[in-house]
Amino acid sequence: MILLTLWSVSAALVPGSTISYAPERTSTILKWKSGSIKIAISGSLLKPGANMKADSDAAGAINRSLATWAKAAGIVFQESVTEKQNVSPSGNMGDGVSLITIAQTPENLLLFSKNPQEAAATTRVFFDRKGFISEADIVLNPYQQFSTDGTFGTFDLESTLTHEIGHLLGLDHSPVLSATMHDNYGKNGVFGLQNFGSRTLAEIDISAIRAKYGSDSGDATECCGAISGKALVSKGIGAKGVQVWAEDSDSGKLFGEGSTRADGSFRFDGLPAGDYTVYAQQVGKLKSAFSAQEIGNVEVESGDASPLIKRLVANVSDVELQYLGFNGQLSELAVPLNAGRSYTLYLGGKNIDKDQISIRFSSPFLTHSKKTISNVNFGDDITVVSFEVRVDPLTPIGEYSLFAESKDGRRSVIVGGIAVRSFSNPFSIFTLSDN
Ligand SMILES: [Zn+2]
Incomplete structure (x- = not known):
């Protein structure tokens, strides 16, 4: 089914969550002092009401979302069940209990409105002057519908909780579309x-949490190193x-993303x-002075910070990629592929024309056929092309970037816009053979 007229970012999306910090957020790095964290599950989640689809596996979703983060970093969660139902009121201190709740109490309902575009959940984080977290309460929006079986029109409970637990651990939102910590889903x-998609962590979520808590001691990967540059x-x-980002030089998988500070450092x-x-x-600036460019290659070793300093080449690009899409829709979500x-992908933004740009991938596992690119009319405010992308059978699960290159070699990139996932996206044109 192709709905070419269905061009909507806002209608397709709602914020995944909001996050509130109490006291006011400073530039402090937030984290728990110890990697051993007590979590109290409100009975309201284990005997949920009408806003949880009947027969949902809420307990399983809670356990799996906690385990996903525990496996990624040096964190141990101690779970218990409590009769408590209410988020701690904002202030310098909470009640010391980090609660996950969905109860429809007046205190919890105050955090949300009945607007269906509202967040799926809110996490309120309490921390001291040094940035050490003492408590974090996750409140699932009692006005929203949740499920664990993928029912259309509901939020996936496990995806929502995995995102919120990232906040509970001190993570902020990521601008990368395929990140679990992206602010829309x-x-x-x-x-x-x-x-x-948010049930599992993107590599950049894993890097972000390991930067705070280190890697799990049982983990075989050589972790962790750093890149420090300017x-x-x-x-x-x-x-x-x-915007700066780091990809594995061989696979093109995305591992780090951020933006430069005032002195250009990252x-x-x-x-x-x-x-x-x-x-x-x-x-975010058309005709920006710096179109996408390579800063350099570095070898990262565990425990070290590899240095990189580069003067950027000023080159203005007219092309700006903003949206990726699939199945006749464009959105600010990552495109999950197998x-x-x-698959046929859509790419939208400014000055995108099939005769003026070529599509490129930094990963050798992703290719497209030039013959398949065509202009698509999505209205006056945006230019769109569609094209066929082939995902190699050996592509590792992970997040990948895609870019458009104009004839003079200037590039615009959607960083991590393509998510290669194990859950099925059946809307493929055809299946590639292994040989
Ligand atoms: Zn959030």
């Missing part, structure tokens, strides 16, 4: 798919607020040992 049904406008002058922590390619682009299949 759809209800089940966007792109005609069940939305299980992007310059000219000698001695930093390039401020430029840092990626929590990286497994390996070879990385680092890129930069100025985003290895070994071929």
Whole structure:
């Protein structure tokens, strides 16, 4: 089913969650002092009311979402069940109990409105002046519908909780579309798919949590190293607020993303040992001075910070990629694809024309056929092309970038817009053979 007229970002999306910090958020790095964290599950979640689809496996979803983070980093959760139902009121201190609740009490309902575009959940984090978290309460929005079986029009409970537990651990939102910590995620049904993408962590979520808590001691990967670098406008002058990201040099998988500070410096922590390619682009500005470009290659070793300093090349690009899509829809969500299949993707933004740009991937596992690119009319405010992408059968699960290159070699990138996942996206054109 292709609905070419269905062009809607806002209708397809609702915020996954909001996060409130009490007391006021400073620039402090938030984390728990100890990696051993007590979590109290409200009985309201184990005997949920009408806003949880009947026969949902709420207990399983809670356990799995906690285990997902515990497996990624040096964290141990101690779960218990409590009769408590209410979020702690905002203030300097909570009640010391980190609660996960869905109870429809007046205190919890105050956090939300009945607007269906409202967040799926809110996490309220309490911390001290040093940034050490003492309590974090997760409240699932009692006005929203949840399920664990992918029912369209409901939020996936496990995806929602996995995102909120990231906040509970001190993580902020990520601008990368395929990150579990991205601030929007759809209800089940966007792109005609069940939305299980946030049940698992993207590599950049794993790097972010390992930067705070280290890796799990039983983990075989050589973790963790870092890249510390600086992007310059000219000698001695930093390039401020430029998006930078790090990909595995061989697979093209995304492992780190951020933006440069006022002096042009940036840092990626929590990286497994390996070879990385680092890129930069100025985003959100048409005719930006720095179109996407490679900063350099670095080898990262466990325990070290590998340095990288580069003067950016000023090159203005007219092309700006903003949205990716699939199944006749464009959105600000990542596109979940399966290895070994071929799909028709949509790419929307400014000055995107099949005769003026070529589509490229940094990963050797992703390819497209030039013959398949065509312009698509989605209205006056946006230019869109569609094309066929082939995902090699051996593509590792992970997040990948896609870029458009104009004839003069200038590039715009959607960082981590493609998510290769194990849950099924059946809307493929065909299945690729293994040989
Ligand atoms: Zn959030």
